[in-house]
Amino acid sequence: MMMRLNFKTTLLVLVVATVSFLLASWNNCGTLLFHTDWKTKYHKDRINTESGYQEIDCHINGDYSIGCRKEGDEVYIPFSFIHKYFEIYGKLATYDGLERFEWLHSYSKIVNPKGKYDPRGVFMTFENYNVEVRDRVKCISGTDGVPISTQWESQGYYYPTQIAQFGLSHYSKNLTEPEPHRKIIEDSDKVKQNWNVPQGSVMNRIYDKQANSYVLKFATPETSTSGISLKLDHVLDFVLKWDLNIKDNGSVTVALQSREKKEMYYLHYVTNNVVLYNYNNHVHYGIGQANHQWKRLTRDLVVDLQKGLYLNDKSRKKIPRSKLKVVKITLYGSGMIDNMTLSTSEHMEQFYDAARWFVANQNITSGGWPNPVRRKVASGMAILEPGWYSSMGQGHAISVLARAYYHSGEAKYLQAAIRGLRPFRLTSAKGGVAALFLSKYVWYEEYPTTPSSFILNGFIYSLIGLYDLKSIAVGKDAEEATRLFNQGMISLKNMLTLYDTGSGTTYDLRHFTLKTAPNLARWDYHSTHINQLLLLNSIDNDPIFITTAERWIGYMNGKRAAHN
Ligand SMILES: *[C@@H]1O[C@H](CO)[C@@H](O)[C@H](O)[C@H]1NC(C)=O
Ligand SMILES: *[C@@H]1O[C@H](CO)[C@@H](O)[C@H](O)[C@H]1NC(C)=O
Ligand SMILES: *[C@@H]1O[C@H](CO)[C@@H](O)[C@H](O)[C@H]1NC(C)=O
Numbered sequence: 001m002m003m004r005l006n007f008k009t010t011l012l013v014l015v016v017a018t019v020s021f022l023l024a025s026w027n028n029c030g031t032l033l034f035h036t037d038w039k040t041k042y043h044k045d046r047i048n049t050e051s052g053y054q055e056i057d058c059h060i061n062g063d064y065s066i067g068c069r070k071e072g073d074e075v076y077i078p079f080s081f082i083h084k085y086f087e088i089y090g091k092l093a094t095y096d097g098l099e100r101f102e103w104l105h106s107y108s109k110i111v112n113p114k115g116k117y118d119p120r121g122v123f124m125t126f127e128n129y130n131v132e133v134r135d136r137v138k139c140i141s142g143t144d145g146v147p148i149s150t151q152w153e154s155q156g157y158y159y160p161t162q163i164a165q166f167g168l169s170h171y172s173k174n175l176t177e178p179e180p181h182r183k184i185i186e187d188s189d190k191v192k193q194n195w196n197v198p199q200g201s202v203m204n205r206i207y208d209k210q211a212n213s214y215v216l217k218f219a220t221p222e223t224s225t226s227g228i229s230l231k232l233d234h235v236l237d238f239v240l241k242w243d244l245n246i247k248d249n250g251s252v253t254v255a256l257q258s259r260e261k262k263e264m265y266y267l268h269y270v271t272n273n274v275v276l277y278n279y280n281n282h283v284h285y286g287i288g289q290a291n292h293q294w295k296r297l298t299r300d301l302v303v304d305l306q307k308g309l310y311l312n313d314k315s316r317k318k319i320p321r322s323k324l325k326v327v328k329i330t331l332y333g334s335g336m337i338d339n340m341t342l343s344t345s346e347h348m349e350q351f352y353d354a355a356r357w358f359v360a361n362q363n364i365t366s367g368g369w370p371n372p373v374r375r376k377v378a379s380g381m382a383i384l385e386p387g388w389y390s391s392m393g394q395g396h397a398i399s400v401l402a403r404a405y406y407h408s409g410e411a412k413y414l415q416a417a418i419r420g421l422r423p424f425r426l427t428s429a430k431g432g433v434a435a436l437f438l439s440k441y442v443w444y445e446e447y448p449t450t451p452s453s454f455i456l457n458g459f460i461y462s463l464i465g466l467y468d469l470k471s472i473a474v475g476k477d478a479e480e481a482t483r484l485f486n487q488g489m490i491s492l493k494n495m496l497t498l499y500d501t502g503s504g505t506t507y508d509l510r511h512f513t514l515k516t517a518p519n520l521a522r523w524d525y526h527s528t529h530i531n532q533l534l535l536l537n538s539i540d541n542d543p544i545f546i547t548t549a550e551r552w553i554g555y556m557n558g559k560r561a562a563h564n
């Protein structure tokens with residue numbers, strides 16, 4: 001790129017050109033990558049110019065050279081070098097008619113909390129999370145309505161921490177987003193559609209005692225290819241919710257069409273246990289075997305489509321919501337449906353899918369939600385075998401369940417949350433999540449490693465879970481949550497500054513337990529640390545939280561601790 005420059009241009013252009021090259025790489029790969037060998041590149045470009053600067057070699061620590069420029073007494077170093085050397089970020093921005101270069105010490109931002117943390121309210125800044133669209137989420141399970149992770153095992157598994165984050169983000173979005181638009185498609189009471197029933201198929205509306213309402217009963221012959229169908233022309237609202245009672249193998253198929261290219265896509269919700277399967281734009285989600293029970297399904301059709309298409313083609317571009325419409329719903333097999341709606345969002349339904357998952361998938365004896373994958377946290381630490389518990393997973397689950405109990409009043413959520421305290425009583429070695437720092441401070445481990453890892457953000461998330469439960473439970477359960485919370489807060493207040501590097505934070509204390517180099521927190525984890533301290537500052541008046549948070553915010557703007 002530099003070769004193509006007109007060398008009458010100024011130094012700024014040199015920096016500019018290099019930077020736009022950097023940004024291009026950044027956009028493509030998500031992180032900045034360097035394709036340039038500085039030693040050779042700048043030597044080749046050495047050209048004297050008429051614009052007052054001089055090409056000059058810059059010796060870096062007596063080790064190698066890069067090409068720089070000198071103008072009067074000032075020396076100019078290429079920004080791409082500075083970026084790499086100091087991990088400083090930069091981009092060009094034009095506003096008020098002027099182009100500027102914006103230098104950023106950190107790529108992360110701090111969101112100031114809006115007020116005192118409320119265990120019944122928004123969870124930290126999770127209203128901005130979009131767990132289901134992450135690449136490491138394979139899809140939303142058709143049987144449970146919760147994410148399936150591929151982070152550590154490619155075939156996919158239920159990861160309690162991720163499921164909780166999915167639930168907490170939907171709960172938080174419910175409290176922060178505008179009211180959704182909701183359209184009833186068919187409820188057999190107020191809204192009855194004119195479904196197309198081909199010969200041989202039957203459909204009628206009957207009163208169902210269990211549901212205590214009129215429902216739509218359908219049956220198509222096994223050989224039917226057309227099914228019982230309803231034509232639609234619906235845009236913008238893509239969350240389909242319906243109650244389903246399947247009698248025989250059947251499926252509900254939703255046809256989507258891209259508004260520009262007219263390409264057709266099909267989502268098949270099928271009675272089997274195949275998680276996700278895609279063939280030729282026909283995406284299948286298994287919703288479990290027919291069991292003659294009513295079951296509510298809440299599906300974000302765009303997420304479901306995207307995940308299916310991505311399964312076969314990882315480079316496939318996402319289809320924006322605005323480019324799609326729902327054109328048809330078809331019923332196959334036999335069963336009943338009721339309360340079918342299309343909405344902008346169904347945050348509480350998705351939140352309860354997560355909450356129900358935690359009730360159904362807890363080990364009642366141990367109170368834990370097992371992580372079903374092998375995990376090696378760091379070399380020098382013993383491998384965690386499938387079934388390990390995480391203080392963060394436990395804490396997050398408790399935060400979900402405490403909110404579900406508050407919102408619904410149903411005791412099963414509170415009971416599961418209380419059982420979730422049990423692993424906090426046991427050390428990592430005994431199958432729990434507790435560790436002891438210097439035989440003195442109790443810590444709740446995100447990964448119950450040997451030796452201990454003392455991960456900061458996971459610990460604080462577990463404290464928030466304990467706080468949520470102590471605020472909502474009563475009697476001896478509230479007392480136990482309070483005791484575990486207080487004990488953790490004492491450790492945190494005493495250990496917090498161990499994570500301070502003078503210019504950032506460490507993610508854990510492996511430099512202490514493994515005697516290795518510190519594991520520096522990248523900026524998004526550093527800002528998570530700060531957001532967590534700001535939250536704790538709103539519920540505990542010890543000045544350590546705000547003092548430390550302010551110093552750590554300073555590091556994001558290039559401030560450093562003084563040296564001697
Ligand atoms: C939030 O949930 C309530 C039900 O608890 C619902 O009435 C409301 O429409 C939801 N709002 C949003 C923005 O999701
Ligand atoms: C459909 O919704 C109505 C009103 O909320 C409810 O009474 C009925 O039980 C629901 N149907 C099913 C099958 O759950
Ligand atoms: C339903 O599907 C299963 C598996 O595909 C099959 O074994 C079973 O015979 C089917 N049942 C009916 C009633 O078609």
Ligand SMILES: *[C@@H]1O[C@H](CO)[C@@H](O)[C@H](O)[C@H]1NC(C)=O
Nearest residue numbers: 363364365366367370387431
């Ligand atoms: C549940 O936890 C208990 C106690 O730790 C353990 O013995 C048991 O194997 C666990 N059950 C399952 C199904 O993992």
